[in-house]
Amino acid sequence: MSERIEYDVSLIGASPSNLALAHRLVELASRPVRIAIFEKAKQIGGHLLSGAVSNPRVIKKLFPDWDKGGFPLQGICSDSYLSMVGIRRWENIPRLLTPSYFKKEGYAILCISDMASYMAEELQKRAAEKNGVIVDMFPGFAAQSIVFEGDRVIGVKVDNSDNGVRDICHAKVTVFGDKGFISRDLVSKYNLRKNPQVYSVGVKEVWSTEKSFEGKVWHILGYPLAPGHLGGGFIYGCKNNQLVIGMVMACDSANPNMRPPQVLQDLKKHPYVQEMIRGGKLLKYGASILPEGGYYSLPDKFAVDGAMLVGDALGTLDVKRFSGVDKAMESGYVAASSVWEAIEKDDFTQGTLNSFQPRLMCGWVGEELRDARYFKRVFDDYPEILGKMIPDMVKSIDSGKGPVWAGAQFGLSDPLGSLRLLGARKMVESPSDKGPAIYRPDRTHINPNYSETSAMPEGFDQSVIYSTADVVFYAHTHYEEDNNHIEEFDANVCVDCIEKFDAAGKDTPCVGDCTAEVHQTLEIDGKRRHAMALENCVQCTTCEIVCPFENLRVKAALHGYGPDFSGM
Amino acid sequence: MSDGLKIVVLIKQVPDTSSAAGVNPDGTVDRVRARKMMNPFDQFALQKAIETRNAHGGEIIVVSMGPPPALAILHEACEYGADKGYLLSDRRLAASDTLATAFALFKTIEFIGNVDIVFTGLQTTDGDTAQVGPQIAERLDFPQVTYCEKMSIEGRTIRASRIIDGGIQRLEVDIPALITIANSASRLEHKRFYNVYRTRELLRDKQTLAKTVMTITLDNIGADPARVGLMGSPTVVGKTWKLGEKGGSCKMFQGDSAKHGVETLIESLSEDERGIEEYVL
Known part of the structure; x- marks a missing residue:
């Protein structure tokens, strides 16, 4: 045979x-x-x-018969909101002003x-x-x-x-x-x-909450992302009192230390989210990348x-x-x-x-x-959207203004700039041809001297906030000793990389952007070296995407090793 | 021995140790609701069987006793590399204790005939008695090696080392023999793609399947129904009760190095009201 x-x-x-x-x-x-x-x-x-x-x-x-039982729906969206969020306040943009592609009513909420x-x-x-x-x-x-x-x-x-x-x-x-x-x-x-393909990294937690938010969907602009960083938060209400809380952030950030799981914790520090998850329980954690280059x-x-x-x-x-x-x-x-x-x-x-x-x-x-071919490029052509417009509007919102007033205030403060932004809107809504969007690989955007910081809410409940090491527990990873799914090509390249980022007071991107506390620097034989706790890995591949020296490769792990995202 | 060894491995389907099985009001495990798995101890026996067959040739016959869904673990054993399987399945076997179970399995092994080695796990995770293997050996009149960790075969002689209190006991037995494998022996290796593929094909080929993985009853093996099931089980379970909830707590100590982590641990233990001496051996 x-x-x-x-x-x-x-x-x-x-x-x-x-x-x-x-x-x-x-x-x-x-x-x-x-x-x-x-x-x-x-x-x-x-x-x-x-x-x-x-x-x-x-x-x-x-x-x-997808909506008549059998098919595993977490819910059907009944109310969707686009929210502008500061460190204190949370405002939903009026429906009339919400772009149609942010309206998700009737959509399936899926695991x-x-x-x-x-x-x-x-x-x-x-x-x-x-x-x-x-x-x-x-x-x-x-x-x-x-x-x-x-x-x-x-x-x-x-x-x-x-x-x-x-x-x-x-x-x-x-x-x-x-x-x-x-x-x-x-x-x-x-x-x-x-x-090249370009990516975002997404992190997500599933919570069991006291109240039900089934069918409600929030997409979040502003806090907790630093000015200039493309991305946003999302909160989806699922059946059985479950709530999905997540952050998506573009990997073409200048920030070498995005710390995605901690940005997600920051979102949970907001009073609005605190209220939602009060008395709740974390069920699951996970992370994944999104290939976002599109057309x-x-x-x-x-x-x-x-x-x-x-x-x-x-x-x-x-x-x-x-x-x-x-x-x-x-x-x-x-x-x-x-x-x-x-x-x-x-x-x-x-x-x-x-x-x-x-x-x-x-x-x-x-x-x-x-x-949608220029959606990503708009933020390169008009850096003021993420760098100024949204941060300014969020500040207005924090000072007690409604979203409409915050927008108007931004418009009045810089009429010419706002006029220019109409071009950006056209590029998103009904683009005329401007030639292809050319991307640089995400890793080339990293700047060791990046210094943007963002303010944090005060007086949050610490018990719902997790360290990265703790939250990874909820990804239920399982590996055995023969596992070796991330390849590091040249250890000396890592030593040089660590020196470079150390000099700027930063962690290397693999450490700073890891979603599961896999990458670390340890002092071995008098040198700071790259080490990995592979047993934590949720296989998101962010480290490979952001490694400035293309020195890492995440392979498919063998024997079914990895996280357990069932129910995520 | 040109045909190699005829190896039997006894396996059992048990409630998945990682599933929240739940307990019936009478204190027994709710077997219907629980997810099922191959008894983890049996996996060591299957691995030893695979190693033995690969070294000396022959065939591995997996044998289980249980309700029809237990066929799943026989198929799974094939995915790991077993060659044939028998499921002894009969309503009259319900509520068998170790005496009755050992009798039924003894009759099954007799029915298979000319068996050289019987491998079993140390015990099951649901019964935890470790009695069935030795009882079968007695009935078969086979020499037995329990808690076996390592073994080799030369001609018709098995040299085995078994774990005993405070050390290792080495002994020799002649084939045919029954060996229960310790859970410190080599772990069951991952499934091979080829074996999984072959099993998928087997499950589709009903004719070959009928000759490869068979379900048999007490009538096939000629076992007296009075000696199995509740009738054949002298064991009386007085009372079972739940010992309490799982508890405890865990604290993670973080640091940028192992040294720092240990320092934080020592610091924390020193602050404990019982004093750090409490934790030092």
Whole structure:
């Protein structure tokens, strides 16, 4: 018997994108097809984390009864607010003045970890109803490397036994829906991305609260982010008296020490949030990155011979609309048509597979990504939005002004500048062509001498505030002694980096931006050196993104090691 | 021995030690609600079986006794590399104590026939008696090595070291033998992709599956129903009660170095009203 293991379709990552792809493919399959799904977490969904308030447009297609029980909803948004927040006060912007893309009423509040595990179960049931359609899931098996034959992808290596052929899953087409752990190898081999991907890091806590906030959604501008830092907070009210509190902050910050988990603690120090979580209990903590380059960070091609990119591997997140989950799922849904076409034609070359690209870009995903293409660039072209406008308005709000008055006051204080900002508004709302947005990698924005500080609220309840070491406990990470998933290429590079940031009185970015207190500097043999407490790692990959010397690489951990984000 | 060894591993499905299983009003574990897992002690036995088969050839037959859902751990054992499985499942087995269980499993091993080595875990996490393995050995009239940590085989002789109070006891037994593996032996290795894949294929191939993982009853093994279940169990459980809630608290000491962390710890203990001497050995 041949030991070669072969499937028609191999999906890397049980992500919303790949699970949507599998669902659609099972639906389309009018003859036998074999699908394998690899997931680095111990359980499907175990490493998935998102906000998430999502337009249910793809969920509706896959699960028409999505709001009638069964499908794991945390709630449906009934009231959404865009809030301007200072250190003392909290003002919701009047609905009339709230941009439409901040209005989330009717959207699904999701825990994508639970959603993925539900989608996986349903997938098995639906596949079982179709003759010859096989879906095999392999949680705990991460794709470790891509296997090429010439320029064609023929599979992935998923194990390290002493029998090489047994370690490879061959497939006619391998679809990457991961957060870059492995798809970056494909992108770099074929040089698919001319403009780099840029990221935000998101941190999130789930609380059990005394009061229910089910259906309420807040998106937060201002406090606790320092002036100039793109990002914001979010609070989502879920069923069963659960409350999601999170912060998203762009990695292209000059600040080498963003301390994401502590910024989240700062949000919780605000009197408004304090009131919400009084008497509550922290249930879960987690962190993840968001690929935010959008339209201009999309690869030149979405497929190569034998492989495709979907979801976060492709970069379909739309930061203007906070629309990640639905676009990722749609990318998988649309990709399924091209995969099925390839199966029918028995042709898995780029020519056939890449019909996916025009299919996706001519639909609403492409349309909305194009519409949002300058959202990130606006903040580069108009640094005064984050540097002055929002900080000034927040100050007015703290001094007791309403949001409308705060805006008017800003307008009056600098009429010319405000006029100029109308251009920014146009760039966001209905952009005319200004040529591509060119990004620099996030790490190049870091400035060791960054000195911005922000004021803090006073008199908060310390018992709901956690140190980073303590909060990581709630990510429920599990690793064993053979784990070694973050590679440090050259220890001396780290020594030099530490010296450089020490001189400026800062931690290195890997230490200062870590979401789980993994990175540390320790004095060993008379030198300050980089060390890692890998057992804490929630696998967000921020350290790799911000390492000024590209000296770190976060690989997919083996054997299902990592956090447990179920219920996140 | 051209065909290698016929190895039996006894495994049991128990409530997942990490799940909040809950306790019934009568003090027994609520087995219906609890998530299930392969008894952690049995995993050491399965690992020793895999090592033994890989070194000497042969086949691993996993055997379990329990309700039909316990098939899941036989499939799981296949994912770890076991070759065959038997689930002894019969309503008449309900409420069996160790005497009855050992009798039923003894009959199962007899039914399988020509077994060279029986591996078992030290004990289960739900019963905690460590009695079943030794009782089976007595019934089979096999020599037994309990608390075995290391072993090697030469010809038909097993050289084993077992853990005893204050040290290690080395002994030799002849095959066939029953060995209970200590939980200080090597841990069960992670599943191999190939074995998981092979098991997925097996579960689809109903014909092969029927010859590979089988469910059997008391009638198949010819066991007298009067000697199993409640009838065959002389053990009387007087009363069970809950010992109390889990408690305690934990304080983390942070510092930029281990040295600083330890200093903070010492400082904190010194401030404790009992005085630091209380904590020094």
